Amino acid sequence: MDQIMGNLGLLFEFPVVNLKIIIDGVMIGALFALAAYGLALVWGVMNVKNLAQGDFVIAGGYIAWWVAGLGVPALFGVPLAFIIMWGIGWVIYKLVITRVIERDLFTSLLATFGIAIMMAQLLNLMFGSDTQSVNLGYETLFFFDGFVDVPIAKLIGVCMATVLAICVIVFMKFSRMGQAIRATSQDARAARVLGIDTEKVYAFTFSLNAAICGAAGAIIVMVWVIQPFYGITYAIRAFVIVTAAGLGNLPGVIAAGLGIGALEQYGSHIFGIGYQQAIAVLLLLLVLVFRMIQQRRSRQVLK
Amino acid sequence: MTITRTKLGVLGVIAGSLLFAGQANAAECEDLVLGAAISLTGKYATNGIHAQNGYEFAIKKIDEAGGVKVGDKCYNFKVTYYDDESKGDRGATLAERLINQDKVQYMLGPYSSGLTKAIAPVTEKYQIPMVEAEGASRSLFNKGYKYLFAVLSTSEQYLASAITLAAEQAEKEGKKASDVKVAIAVENDPFSLDIRAGVMEDAAKVGMQIVIDEKLPRDLSDMSSILTKVKLLKPDVLIVSGHSKGAATAVRQIGEMKISVPMIALTHCEAADVVGNFGDFANDILCSTQWAETLTYKDELFGSAAEYDTEFKSTYTEYANKTVPYQTAQASAAVYVFADAFERAGTLDKEAVRDAIAQTDLSTFYGDIRFSDAGNNIAKPMVLRQIQNGEYKVVAPSAFASDPLNWPRN
Numbered sequence: 013m014d015q016i017m018g019n020l021g022l023l024f025e026f027p028v029v030n031l032k033i034i035i036d037g038v039m040i041g042a043l044f045a046l047a048a049y050g051l052a053l054v055w056g057v058m059n060v061k062n063l064a065q066g067d068f069v070i071a072g073g074y075i076a077w078w079v080a081g082l083g084v085p086a087l088f089g090v091p092l093a094f095i096i097m098w099g100i101g102w103v104i105y106k107l108v109i110t111r112v113i114e115r116d117l118f119t120s121l122l123a124t125f126g127i128a129i130m131m132a133q134l135l136n137l138m139f140g141s142d143t144q145s146v147n148l149g150y151e152t153l154f155f156f157d158g159f160v161d162v163p164i165a166k167l168i169g170v171c172m173a174t175v176l177a178i179c180v181i182v183f184m185k186f187s188r189m190g191q192a193i194r195a196t197s198q199d200a201r202a203a204r205v206l207g208i209d210t211e212k213v214y215a216f217t218f219s220l221n222a223a224i225c226g227a228a229g230a231i232i233v234m235v236w237v238i239q240p241f242y243g244i245t246y247a248i249r250a251f252v253i254v255t256a257a258g259l260g261n262l263p264g265v266i267a268a269g270l271g272i273g274a275l276e277q278y279g280s281h282i283f284g285i286g287y288q289q290a291i292a293v294l295l296l297l298l299v300l301v302f303r304m305i306q307q308r309r310s311r312q313v314l315k
Numbered sequence: 316m317t318i319t320r321t322k323l324g325v326l327g328v329i330a331g332s333l334l335f336a337g338q339a340n341a342a343e344c345e346d347l348v349l350g351a352a353i354s355l356t357g358k359y360a361t362n363g364i365h366a367q368n369g370y371e372f373a374i375k376k377i378d379e380a381g382g383v384k385v386g387d388k389c390y391n392f393k394v395t396y397y398d399d400e401s402k403g404d405r406g407a408t409l410a411e412r413l414i415n416q417d418k419v420q421y422m423l424g425p426y427s428s429g430l431t432k433a434i435a436p437v438t439e440k441y442q443i444p445m446v447e448a449e450g451a452s453r454s455l456f457n458k459g460y461k462y463l464f465a466v467l468s469t470s471e472q473y474l475a476s477a478i479t480l481a482a483e484q485a486e487k488e489g490k491k492a493s494d495v496k497v498a499i500a501v502e503n504d505p506f507s508l509d510i511r512a513g514v515m516e517d518a519a520k521v522g523m524q525i526v527i528d529e530k531l532p533r534d535l536s537d538m539s540s541i542l543t544k545v546k547l548l549k550p551d552v553l554i555v556s557g558h559s560k561g562a563a564t565a566v567r568q569i570g571e572m573k574i575s576v577p578m579i580a581l582t583h584c585e586a587a588d589v590v591g592n593f594g595d596f597a598n599d600i601l602c603s604t605q606w607a608e609t610l611t612y613k614d615e616l617f618g619s620a621a622e623y624d625t626e627f628k629s630t631y632t633e634y635a636n637k638t639v640p641y642q643t644a645q646a647s648a649a650v651y652v653f654a655d656a657f658e659r660a661g662t663l664d665k666e667a668v669r670d671a672i673a674q675t676d677l678s679t680f681y682g683d684i685r686f687s688d689a690g691n692n693i694a695k696p697m698v699l700r701q702i703q704n705g706e707y708k709v710v711a712p713s714a715f716a717s718d719p720l721n722w723p724r725n
Contacts, residue, residue, distance in 0.1 A: 015528070022547055029543060036539050141358065142586065143560040145567060147593055152571050159546065163571040236536040237563050245534045280540045286503055286530035 032160045041273020046228040048253035050221035056259040057197040064128040066243030072229025073238040093230035101222025135240035145237040169231040252296040344382040347390035350419030352409035357401025363426040369646025403433035410437040428452035444669040448649035456689035471513025473603045477580035478517040493522035498550035502557035503530040531557045562587035570596025577723030599724035606641040617680040648681035
């Protein structure tokens with residue numbers, strides 16, 4: 013308790029720390045938002061809740077780490093992870109997801125949970141259980157007497173995440189495939205009637221999701237560290253964000269992603285870093301309660 | 316699958332021991348069988364094999380030196396190994412099997428505190444003396460076990476010597492030890508909590524002030540919020556223990572955020588390869604280790620620590636390009652303790668051998684070995700090495716240090 017009060021005191025004693033916490037939170041939140049956007053896409057279009065989301069992120073990280081080890085410049089890891097994870101996503105779709113897509117909720121949950129376990133263990137066997145990271149070796153920028161630090165590597169990571177997000181948004185809005193994806197998510201049957209090959213759309217959506225996650229992972233490995241069993245961290249955040257923002261609400265997903273990043277940083281400053289994950293889950297709980305109250309008022313709850 | 320793996324392991328071991336039997340100088344000596352369940356597969360496999368190699372190397376050295384002389388007979392050690400697959404329940408079952416079916420009377424320890432915790436109740440029940448080299452948790456030594464002996468330092472000592480060192484530095488600077496401010500960030504697992512307890516205890520003795528005391532999550536990838544507090548509160552010592560991910564995250568972010576604390580001490584620097592991964596960021600960081608080949612310890616059997624290192628590398632050529640892990644050295648020391656105890660007991664009676672082990676007072680290449688009533692080694696201090704220009708240099712305890720401490724770190 014003393015420590016919590018002390019930590020709160022620090023926030024007022026050094027107001028600039030608030031800025032530092034928010035900047036850190038927004039940076040990590042941007043990557044959460046990427047993974048969450050992919051999840052919302054798959055969830056909205058195919059009604060598959062992908063529990064392997066976090067493991068796609070970590071797999072992308074390992075691809076980037078691996079190619080960096082081969083001597084490829086680290087920044088190329090991001091597009092490479094995007095491409096390779098696209099392929100892996102397509103294979104997983106054809107092997108597993110296509111068979112569970114029309115089934116009930118639990119079949120797809122179980123299937124993706126299985127994929128998550130398989131991927132984590134495969135990564136463990138291939139790369140070992142040690143933590144890995146790619147060190148870009150860039151400098152750190154300091155502001156406000158060194159209290160606010162922005163490593164250039166982090167800045168590059170956030171910029172890449174932003175560029176990727178913009179590309180995906182533009183693609184979804186203006187391309188033929190993007191339109192087909194949106195049509196399928198609105199009404200799959202009608203889309204089929206109108207000649208859209210929904211099987212192709214599903215495969216494309218799932219691969220796109222895996223690719224986005226892969227790119228996010230490749231950015232994460234340059235900024236933080238990865239380990240084969242870290243996927244769950246990103247999966248939980250992605251679920252919290254999508255639940256909070258709702259499906260098909262892209263600005264909402266981004267806002268929720270940045271918000272959860274900042275709130276987590278505040279939480280870990282005040283209560284201790286050990287409670288970071290607990291804070292994410294607590295936020296999910298609050299959002300769910302809030303949503304329920306909201307829906308009860310508009311009498312939309314099914315009984 | 317399980318059975319095949321174990322069988323393969325056993326076959327390998329039989330083949331291995333045949334090889335060694337062929338080389339033995341003291342061919343007229345009889346076999347003296349020890350048992351060991353050790354992790355040859357599963358998550359601890361790497362370190363389990365390091366330990367096994369350490370056992371086998373010591374056995375080979377003892378054979379070459381003429382075997383173990385018990386009374387007027389001589390014996391060569393021979394170990395029956397089983398693969399515990401890095402699982403506690405499997406370890407306990409295998410210990411039962413070693414004792415009941417294979418009639419093993421003396422045991423060598425498994426790898427890791429967890430496995431030792433699983434096996435110790437079994438050896439205790441059958442009153443089988445076990446000398447272990449790889450279980451450091453202090454919870455092993457508050458259960459009143461009488462047949463368990465450990466050659467390594469317990470986990471609460473891992474970073475406690477950093478506190479002593481910080482106190483020494485403060486006094487050199489003309490300050491009081493109680494002016495030193497300590498920040499602690501450890502993972503919430505038994506091993507790291509032991510480390511925290513050890514640091515807290517030693518800090519309290521000299522009245523140091525703990526300004527940060529945080530628990531790291533299991534899936535740590537960002538500790539900038541702790542480091543921000545470090546910037547604000549300016550502690551003199553920063554202690555981080557969170558296995559290899561803790562070391563990696565800490566070194567990376569300490570470098571990125573340019574955290575300047577006079578003394579930073581970590582565990583698992585080697586496992587996280589902080590020098591290889593983060594280069595200059597790792598400079599002047601202190602890392603704890605059980606043993607280092609640059610220490611000035613020596614004994615009659617293995618020679619000095621450096622001689623152990625070179626001879627081990629020439630026997631096991633796969634280690635040629637890396638440092639010999641301390642897991643291997645302490646495994647060899649455990650076998651040495653057994654050999655010494657048998658010779659002093661002068662009989663193969665397990666009670667007499669147990670009492671002889673309890674009275675061990677041995678100087679070895681690995682450090683001094685003397686057991687407390689609880690069975691842990693109280694004669695060997697933990698070693699702190701400082702990363703100086705990318706190399707690990709022993710700086711504490713000062714009596715065995717190879718290089719002076721770089722202080723303060725900036």
